[in-house]
Structure formats: structure tokens, C-alpha cells
Amino acid sequence: MIVAGCISGTSIDGIDVAVGEFGGAADGRLTLRALGARTFSWSAQVRRDLLELLPPATTTVEQICRLDVLTGREIAAAVSRAIDEFAGGAADFVVSHGQTVFHWVADGRSQGGLQLGQPAAIVERTGLPVVSDVRSRDIAAGGQGAPLAGTLDVLLLHGMTPVIPRALLNLGGIANVTLSDGPLAFDTGPANCLIDATIAAATGGKQLYDESGRLAASGKVDRRLLTHLLSEPYYRLPPPKSTGRELFSGDYVPSGTGLSLPDLVATLTELTAITVAEALRPHGVREVYASGGGVHNPILTARLQHHLGTTGLLTSDRFGLPVDAKEGYLMGLIGYLTWHGIPGVLAGASGTLTGADHARVLGRISPGDAPLRLPDPGVRPVALRVVD
Structure with a gap:
């Protein structure tokens, strides 16, 4: 079809x-x-x-x-x-x-x-x-309703050899991961949404994102602000869990920091890299396959690789799914399952991947x-x- x-x-x-x-x-x-x-x-x-x-x-x-x-x-x-x-x-x-x-x-x-x-x-x-x-x-049905990417990701992971701990990562506005361990799927926190919102506000909408990571590259991470941002309790909640701009909005970043735009963007980029890496660390992941707009930001991916250490950081292109198209194909898959009366969420470590007791069409x-x-x-x- x-x-x-x-x-x-x-x-x-x-x-x-x-x-x-x-x-x-x-x-x-x-x-x-x-x-x-x-x-x-x-x-x-x-x-x-x-x-x-x-x-x-x-x-x-x-x-x-x-x-x-x-x-x-x-x-x-x-x-x-x-x-x-x-x-x-x-x-x-x-x-x-x-x-x-x-x-x-x-x-x-x-x-x-x-x-x-x-x-x-x-x-x-x-x-x-x-x-x-x-x-x-x-x-x-009691699930989080997100991230639905777990369905596509787990099915892709099932076909991979040799069998080692792997994760698929999406760096959209919010970052989400699917882990072969469990399996598990959950939102880790912000990916690009805070960076984008900060840049749009500072430039009056003339610039909407950090193209090629240029702002982050020219800035310096503010450790005091980073520590404050990392104190958000969401990061320590166990999966399954989901979040969005309702939590990680412009209000999440304190006003009046006195930081230049490059320093603020560098700090928010570091926040994403750290929170994603910390979410993956307990699972002993050896390979991460990333997709989403954040993959085009070389500073974000470099900082993420730094915090992942020896864990390999690759892209979804290895599966034949371009980084900017994976979520579109995910929707196609969800619809294909619905069309055939098949539940759209798979079993996970706790009921289903999203936390529902039973999967639903x-x-x-x-x-x-x-x-x-x-x-x-x-x-x-x-x-x-x-x-x-």
C-alpha cells in the first residue's frame, strides 16, 4: 500500500x-x-x-x-x-x-x-x-501518547545484528529516545525548542534557529545557568514519560541573565547534549542513531558525542531513512498499522512503550x-x- x-x-x-x-x-x-x-x-x-x-x-x-x-x-x-x-x-x-x-x-x-x-x-x-x-x-488507555517513534524504532532495532545495546534518537523540538534495553521509549527533554525560541525572541523573528551552530560556536557555556536548568525534576523522572513546550517554554530560561545571545545559545546547546547523554548512560548504549533537525547542528552533535564518550553517534540514514524524513515515515507506519487493525504501540518494559496497560489501535x-x-x-x- x-x-x-x-x-x-x-x-x-x-x-x-x-x-x-x-x-x-x-x-x-x-x-x-x-x-x-x-x-x-x-x-x-x-x-x-x-x-x-x-x-x-x-x-x-x-x-x-x-x-x-x-x-x-x-x-x-x-x-x-x-x-x-x-x-x-x-x-x-x-x-x-x-x-x-x-x-x-x-x-x-x-x-x-x-x-x-x-x-x-x-x-x-x-x-x-x-x-x-x-x-x-x-x-x-493510560499511555503517554508519546513518543510514538518507539514503534518504528523497535521494529528497526529488531532487525539489527549483532545484538548490542542501541538507541535511536530524535532531535526535534523535544528530544526522544528509544532503547533496545527493555525496550524503552521516552522524551529526554528539550532538543531545539529552547534554542529556537531564544533566537527568535532575541532577533524579533528575523532568525529562527542556530544555522550550522554558528551562535553556539561563538559563545561560551555559562555554568551557573546550566546548573540551574539541570535542576529541573523532569530529567530525573523514570520512563515512560513525555513532555513538550508546556514545560520547556521561554519561561523555563530565567530572564535577566545578562548573557549575550551566543553565550545563551551555547548554554542551551550544552543542556540538550548533557540531558540526552545522561538519559542514555544507565543503559550501556554502544550505538546511537540520530535523526531530526538537530542533526544538522554540528556543535550540538559534537557536544553530544563528547558526552557520549566511546558510544558511536550515527544517523538514521544507516537504516535507509533520511534524518529529515524519519518522522514522516513513522506516521506512515502508524497509519498502516491502524488501517490493518493493528495496535500502534508495542510492548515495552512497563506494559507498552508509552506506559499504557494494553496497546490500542x-x-x-x-x-x-x-x-x-x-x-x-x-x-x-x-x-x-x-x-x-
């Missing part, structure tokens, strides 16, 4: 669309042929409005309604173009994660979340069925223009292989 998966991460830096051909639901030995992927930019106004919506900002129901529709239209346009470009205009269905604007965590448990991006707009533009709202069922399906016909249910997946 040809599936278009799309997601916009917590950095809100674009709509990632990945088109792939999935198979293997009948015997659990899944295959993915990656047809192509691309990141489409949000319009300047919608991106601005989305950033202004995020905590600790306040908003209105009108603004949420408008953005739900506008983001849905922009996602629809991106998906339509990607299907034309990579699949000759023909796909079986679309999986749309949407844009997370709130991840509700109370007393260490996810209670709910809100993703914008009206799926009806995607159906109307493409005529295809759309799987959306992929986190809510897991949260309702994820998401909801909006029918397309043709009659909706679902296949016979598949079986629990055991591995995923990326094929040519």
Missing part, C-alpha cells in the same frame, strides 16, 4: 511529508520502500500564528478554530504535492499527525493533547481517506471520496525492513 505520512514537529519548522510503500501486515514482517520525502514550509503568517499560540501564551476559541482550518489546508496542499511528486499522483491513504499545540501532562501522566490540522481539508484536497488524531487513544479514519474498505486485520509486527 502506498501511504503518505505527514507531521509538523514541536519546532514548527515545516510540514514533513514522506511517501512510502508498506507491506507485510499479514505475517508481521513489515517492509517499507521509501518513495520520497520533502519538507514543505508553512506560510509565514500561519507559522507566526502557531508560535504565538504556544504556552505560556493565551488564546481564544476563535483563533484555535481558524488555525485548525488553515493548518489543515496547508497540510493538504503539501500532501497533494508530495503524492504527485513521489507516487505519480496515486496513493491509498494519508496519515496526518497535525501540529501539536498542547500536550497536557499532570502528575507525571499525559491527560490529553491537541493537534491542529483539520483532516477534512486533506480529504477534500486529495479525495483520499485520512488517518488522524493518532495519540488520543493511547492517552485514553490508534487514530480515527475520515473516509475519502470512494467507499471505505478496510482489509482483514493483520498480526502483531515483529520487525521492519527498509527495502529498495
Whole structure:
């Protein structure tokens, strides 16, 4: 089946669309042929409005309604173009994660979340069925609803030899890891979100991220601020756990530090490197495969390698999944499982990878223009292989 998966991460830096051909639901030995992927930019106004919506900002129901529709239209346009470009205009269905604007965590448990991006707009533009709202069922079942990347990661890890402790790492707005030990999957804390927000605020939106790590490279880490930031209790919580911009917002970094922008960015970059490495250290990981926008920041990856010591730092390209496309293919996989009635979260060290007692089929399906016909249910997946 040809599936278009799309997601916009917590950095809100674009709509990632990945088109792939999935198979293997009948015997659990899944295959993915990656047809192509691309990141489409949000319009300047919608991106601005989305950033202004995020905590600790306040908003209105009108603004949420408008953005739900506008983001849905922009996602629809991106998906339509990607299907034309990579699949000759023909796909079986679309999986749309949407844009997370709130991840509700109370007393260490996810209670709910809100993703914008009206799926009806995607159906109307493409005529295809759309799987959306992929986190809510897991949260309702007692899971964190995140990181869903654990499903793809564990299936990839199952096919790797020799068997050694490995981890897959995503450096998006928030950093998340999946460990073969357990297995476990959880958010470690901030990756790029604090860096991006700090730069955008300091430059009045003229610069949105630390391109090639230039600011961090020209700055000096402030140890006093770093110690303060590392005192956040979240880092010491046991997995499964998840977080977002609700915690790691601009308010997390004290105002009036007196630091220059390069020094502040260098300190926040060091924070990400340390917290990721510390999260991995207890598990004796020997190889880490990274993806996400943070991979393009050579200062961040250099500092992470420093703190990982002898642990190898590689990228998801080794699996045949480009670093900027892995989450798009993840959405395609989640939707493929949903389409075949297969739970979208795998077993982990504590119930499921997300902490739910039992895995659930994820998401909801909006029918397309043709009659909706679902296949016979598949079986629990055991591995995923990326094929040519």
C-alpha cells in the first residue's frame, strides 16, 4: 500500500511529508520502500500564528478554530504535492499527525493533547481517506501518547545484528529516545525548542534557529545557568514519560541573565547534549542513531558525542531513512498499522512503550471520496525492513 505520512514537529519548522510503500501486515514482517520525502514550509503568517499560540501564551476559541482550518489546508496542499511528486499522483491513504499545540501532562501522566490540522481539508484536497488524531487513544488507555517513534524504532532495532545495546534518537523540538534495553521509549527533554525560541525572541523573528551552530560556536557555556536548568525534576523522572513546550517554554530560561545571545545559545546547546547523554548512560548504549533537525547542528552533535564518550553517534540514514524524513515515515507506519487493525504501540518494559496497560489501535479514519474498505486485520509486527 502506498501511504503518505505527514507531521509538523514541536519546532514548527515545516510540514514533513514522506511517501512510502508498506507491506507485510499479514505475517508481521513489515517492509517499507521509501518513495520520497520533502519538507514543505508553512506560510509565514500561519507559522507566526502557531508560535504565538504556544504556552505560556493565551488564546481564544476563535483563533484555535481558524488555525485548525488553515493548518489543515496547508497540510493538504503539501500532501497533494508530495503524492504527485513521489507516487505519480496515486496513493491509498494519508496519515496526518497535525501540529501539536498542547500536550497536557499532570502528575507525571499525559491527560490529553491537541493537534491542529483539520483532516477534512486533506480529504477534500486529495479525495483520499485520512488517518488522524493518532495519540488520543493511547492517552485514553493510560499511555503517554508519546513518543510514538518507539514503534518504528523497535521494529528497526529488531532487525539489527549483532545484538548490542542501541538507541535511536530524535532531535526535534523535544528530544526522544528509544532503547533496545527493555525496550524503552521516552522524551529526554528539550532538543531545539529552547534554542529556537531564544533566537527568535532575541532577533524579533528575523532568525529562527542556530544555522550550522554558528551562535553556539561563538559563545561560551555559562555554568551557573546550566546548573540551574539541570535542576529541573523532569530529567530525573523514570520512563515512560513525555513532555513538550508546556514545560520547556521561554519561561523555563530565567530572564535577566545578562548573557549575550551566543553565550545563551551555547548554554542551551550544552543542556540538550548533557540531558540526552545522561538519559542514555544507565543503559550501556554502544550505538546511537540520530535523526531530526538537530542533526544538522554540528556543535550540538559534537557536544553530544563528547558526552557520549566511546558510544558511536550515527544517523538514521544507516537504516535507509533520511534524518529529515524519519518522522514522516513513522506516521506512515502508524497509519498502516491502524488501517490493518493493528495496535500502534508495542510492548515495552512497563506494559507498552508509552506506559499504557494494553496497546490500542490508534487514530480515527475520515473516509475519502470512494467507499471505505478496510482489509482483514493483520498480526502483531515483529520487525521492519527498509527495502529498495
